[in-house]
Structure formats: C-alpha cells, structure tokens
Amino acid sequence: MTEKEKMLSGEYYDPDDSELIAMRLRARLLTETLNQTSAEKPEERHRIIRALFGSTGKVFHIESVFNCEYGKNIHVGDNFFANFGCVILDVAEVRIGRDCLIAPQVGIYTATHPTDPKKRAAGLEYAKPITIGDNCWIGGHATINPGVTLGNNVVVASGAVVTKSFGDNVVIGGNPARILKTI
Structure with missing residues (x-):
C-alpha cells in the first residue's frame, strides 16, 4: 500500500511521503489563493473551492479565512x-x-496521533473519517473530533467538543458533548 492508501484506510502512515507533501502543498496554495480572493468575486471563489474539494453541491459559500489539510477528502x-x-x-x-x-x-x-510514545516520536499518524448529516448547524468554536458521525438535523452548541457520534434530531453541547435536548 502507498502512504496515501494507508492514510485513507485509517492505518498508520508516514506524512513525510512525497505524494502527501505534494498534495498538502497543492491544498495550501489553493486555500492561500481562496483567502486572498475578494468577496466581490464569488464565481472565482467557487472555482477555487471546486478545484480544492472532492465534491460540492450547486450552492455553497465559504468565508475566508478557510484552511484544510488536503481538500480532496472534503465532500459537501x-x-x-x-x-x-x-x-x-x-x-x-x-x-x-x-x-x-x-x-x-x-x-x-x-487527523490524530498514536498514544504510543515510540510511534508518535517516529512521526506516524492516522486518521478517522467524519460524517455530518443533512440540515446540521455547528455552533461557533465547536470542535468535531476524529471518527465522529452526526445524524440529520443535529445542532452542536457553541464551544462543544464532540468526541463521540450522535443520531438524528438532537441538540448537543458541552465538553465532552452530550445530548441537551431532542428536537
């Protein structure tokens, strides 16, 4: 397996792999361009985001400053x-x-890192995918951690730290996030 294949399958991988370095550089250059493109040029901003992301819907808007690691692994x-x-x-x-x-x-x-200090010192990393359902609202300063899945119609309160998955139709908040109410 290549380091990219390991990365995408959730296995330990070496982030210093040349293919991954090139992919990160591409994303950084595109986000740099996006973040320097005027809000008066929405078509140009959309073109950049479509080039950056794996897929988008027809209607989308991203305010600057926006940053990501690879871009191609984001689907909205x-x-x-x-x-x-x-x-x-x-x-x-x-x-x-x-x-x-x-x-x-x-x-x-x-993105996450091994808890084993030898693996961490060796520079190994791994990742767990995140899925957010339809009609969700993530409040300001919230953090969604590796491996989380949120169902449809979920509201995440401002400042929440989401460390586990939640089903549909709930408002969650706190650190760690817990269900505050059912919608």
Missing part, C-alpha cells in the same frame, strides 16, 4: 455554508450533507 452537499475561520483537517474523508451551516472558528479534525 448543496446549500453548505462555512463562516469565518473554519478549519477542516481532512486527512480522512469528511462528508457533510446538504443544508448545513458551520459557524465561525469551527474545527473539524480527522
């Missing part, structure tokens, strides 16, 4: 909105459904 549905300061570390796939809203300063992180 129609009517997607990400506000200022969104960071998506898409070492594994990130799938976000339609009609989703991401508030300012949200972090969505698939």
